[in-house]
Amino acid sequence: APALVWLRNDLRLEDNPALRAAADSDRPAACLYVLDDVTPGDWAMGGAQRWWLHKSLEALAAELDRIGSALILRRGDSRGVVPSVAQEVGADLVTWNRRYIGWQKEVDDDVAHALQEQEIEVRTFRGTVLFEPGEIRTGSGNIYKVFGPYWRKLREREVPEKLAKVQKLDAPAKLPSSDHLGDWNLLPTQPNWAGAFEETWEPGERGGRARWLSWLKSNATSYDEDRNFPGRDASSRQSPHLHFGETSPVVAWHDLRERIEDGDVPEDQGESWLSELAWREFHHQLLCAHPEMFDKPLDAKFERFEWDTDDDAYRAWTKGQTGYPIVDAGMRQLWQTGWMHNRVRMITGSFFVKDLLLDWRRGMAWFWDCLVDADPANNTAQWQWIAGCGADASPFFRVFNPVGQGERFDPEGAYVKRWCPELKDLPKKHVHAPWDALADVLKKAGVVLGKDYPEPIVEHAARRDEALARYKAIKT
Numbered sequence: 001a002p003a004l005v006w007l008r009n010d011l012r013l014e015d016n017p018a019l020r021a022a023a024d025s026d027r028p029a030a031c032l033y034v035l036d037d038v039t040p041g042d043w044a045m046g047g048a049q050r051w052w053l054h055k056s057l058e059a060l061a062a063e064l065d066r067i068g069s070a071l072i073l074r075r076g077d078s079r080g081v082v083p084s085v086a087q088e089v090g091a092d093l094v095t096w097n098r099r100y101i102g103w104q105k106e107v108d109d110d111v112a113h114a115l116q117e118q119e120i121e122v123r124t125f126r127g128t129v130l131f132e133p134g135e136i137r138t139g140s141g142n143i144y145k146v147f148g149p150y151w152r153k154l155r156e157r158e159v160p161e162k163l164a165k166v167q168k169l170d171a172p173a174k175l176p177s178s179d180h181l182g183d184w185n186l187l188p189t190q191p192n193w194a195g196a197f198e199e200t201w202e203p204g205e206r207g208g209r210a211r212w213l214s215w216l217k218s219n220a221t222s223y224d225e226d227r228n229f230p231g232r233d234a235s236s237r238q239s240p241h242l243h244f245g246e247t248s249p250v251v252a253w254h255d256l257r258e259r260i261e262d263g264d265v266p267e268d269q270g271e272s273w274l275s276e277l278a279w280r281e282f283h284h285q286l287l288c289a290h291p292e293m294f295d296k297p298l299d300a301k302f303e304r305f306e307w308d309t310d311d312d313a314y315r316a317w318t319k320g321q322t323g324y325p326i327v328d329a330g331m332r333q334l335w336q337t338g339w340m341h342n343r344v345r346m347i348t349g350s351f352f353v354k355d356l357l358l359d360w361r362r363g364m365a366w367f368w369d370c371l372v373d374a375d376p377a378n379n380t381a382q383w384q385w386i387a388g389c390g391a392d393a394s395p396f397f398r399v400f401n402p403v404g405q406g407e408r409f410d411p412e413g414a415y416v417k418r419w420c421p422e423l424k425d426l427p428k429k430h431v432h433a434p435w436d437a438l439a440d441v442l443k444k445a446g447v448v449l450g451k452d453y454p455e456p457i458v459e460h461a462a463r464r465d466e467a468l469a470r471y472k473a474i475k476t
C-alpha cells in the first residue's frame with residue numbers, strides 16, 4: 001500500500017525526515033498540503049504569506065513531479081481532510097514532521113488518533129528545528145527563559161546530521177483529486193500590493209538555496225559587524241525560507257560550520273549567525289511551553305497596563321507616516337517587500353509600544369499579516385520582548401529613541417532615503433529629524449513638512465515620560 005506525506009512547514013526535498021521515511025519505506029508515495037484556515041483560529045495565515053505559499057507550492061509541485069510523485073492540494077480542517085485523503089490514497093502509512101505550538105500540537109494529535117483508528121500507521125519526525133522543544137533543559141529540568149545559558153547548552157550538543165535529498169518517489173497508482181492552486185485565491189487581485197515581492201523573493205527550496213549560497217560567499221564573512229546596520233542589508237534573508245521549511249536549519253548549520261572550518265568565514269562572524277538561528281530555537285521552546293503567550297503577557301503585571309486606543313496613530317504607523325524617518329522607512333519596507341530589517345523591527349516595535357502607547361498585540365497582528373516570515377514563535381516572543389513583558393525581555397524602562405537609533409545604525413541615512421525618497425536630498429545630519437532642520441535647508445531639499453513628509457505625530461520625550469509613568473503604575 002502507498003504512503004502519504006503530510007507537508008506543512010517543511011516544503012523541501014533535502015533533509016526532510018518525513019519525506020525521506022516515505023521514500024525509504026519502498027512504497028509509492030504522494031504528498032499532501034492542506035490549506036487550513038479553521039484550526040489556527042486568529043492565527044490563520046496572513047496576506048503576505050499567502051502570496052509566498054502560492055509560489056512555494058508551485059515550486060514544490062514541479063519538484064515532486066520531476067522525481068515521479070505528486071502534490072495533492074486540499075482545503076479545510078486538517079482533522080477531517082488528512083484521514084480522508086489517506087483513505088482515498090489507500091495509504092497504510094502517513095508521515096509528517098512534528099509541529100510544536102498550541103493548536104498545531106492538538107491538531108496533529110487528533111489526526112494521529114483518527115488515523116490509528118483507521119489502522120493506518122503514523123510516523124512523525126523532528127524536521128523543522130535543530131533540537132526539539134524541551135530537549136534542552138536547565139539543570140533543574142525546566143525550559144530556559146534566558147537566552148545566554150540556553151545558547152551555551154545548545155552549543156555543547158551535536159547538531160543532528162542532515163539527510164540526503166529525496167531523488168525519486170513513485171506516485172501511487174490511484175491518485176485522488178487535487179484542488180487547483182489558483183482556486184485558493186492566495187495572490188492579491190486589485191490593488192496588487194505584492195508587486196515588489198516578486199523582485200525581492202524567489203520562494204521555494206531552490207530560491208532559498210541560491211540566496212543562502214550567495215550570502216555564504218559574501219556577507220557571511222562580516223555578518224556580526226554589519227548585521228545591525230539596515231543600510232548594509234547584510235543579513236541572510238533566510239527567515240521566510242526557514243519558516244516555510246524550504247531551508248533546513250540543520251543544513252544551514254552544517255554549511256556554515258564547514259565554511260568556518262575551511263577558513264572561509266571567520267569563527268566569530270559565523271558563530272554570531274548560528275546564535276541568531278538559536279534564537280529561533282529558543283523562541284520555539286518558549287512558545288511550546290507557554291502557548292498562552294499569543295494573547296497574554298508572560299509577565300502578568302502587564303495585564304494591567306493602560307494602553308491607548310488611538311486609531312489615527314495606529315494607521316499612521318502602519319502606513320509609514322509617523323514623521324519619524326527610521327520608523328516610516330521600516331514600515332514601508334515591510335509593506336512593500338513583506339520583510340523588515342531586524343534592527344528596524346525593534347525600533348518600529350518600540351515606537352508602537354512606548355511612543356504610541358498602543359497594545360503590543362495590535363502591532364503583532366499587523367506584522368503577522370504583512371511579514372512573509374511571520375512565525376508564531378518568533379513574532380510573538382519578539383513583540384513581548386519589545387513590550388518588556390516577555391522572556392529575557394528588554395526592560396520596559398529602556399526606551400529606544402528613534403532619532404538616536406537612526407543616527408547610530410543608519411549614519412548615512414541610506415536606509416531612510418531608500419524607503420522615504422521624499423527625504424533623499426536632505427543632508428545626512430538632518431535625515432533622522434527633519435523637523436530640526438532650518439527652513440532654508442528644508443527648502444533646498446524640496447521638503448515641506450506636513451505636505452511632502454509628515455510632522456512627527458507625537459513628541460518622543462513627552463511620550464517617553466508618559467510610558468514610564470504608566471509602567472510605574474503597574475509596578476506597585
Ligand code: FAD
Binds near residue numbers: 236238243342
Ligand atoms: P539573519 O540575521 O540572517 O538571521 C538568520 C536566521 O536566524 C533568521 O532567518 C531567523 O530564522 C533567525 N533569527 C534571527 N534573528 C532572530 C530573532 N531575533 N528571533 C528569532 N529568530 C531569529 N523572525 C521571524 O522569523 N519571524 C517573525 O515573525 C519575526 N517577527 C519579529 C518581530 C519583531 C518585533 C522583531 C524585533 C523581530 C522579529 N523576528 C522575526 C526576528 C528577526 O527580525 C528576523 O528573524 C530576521 O530579521 C530575519 O532576517 P534574516 O533571515 O535576514 O536574519
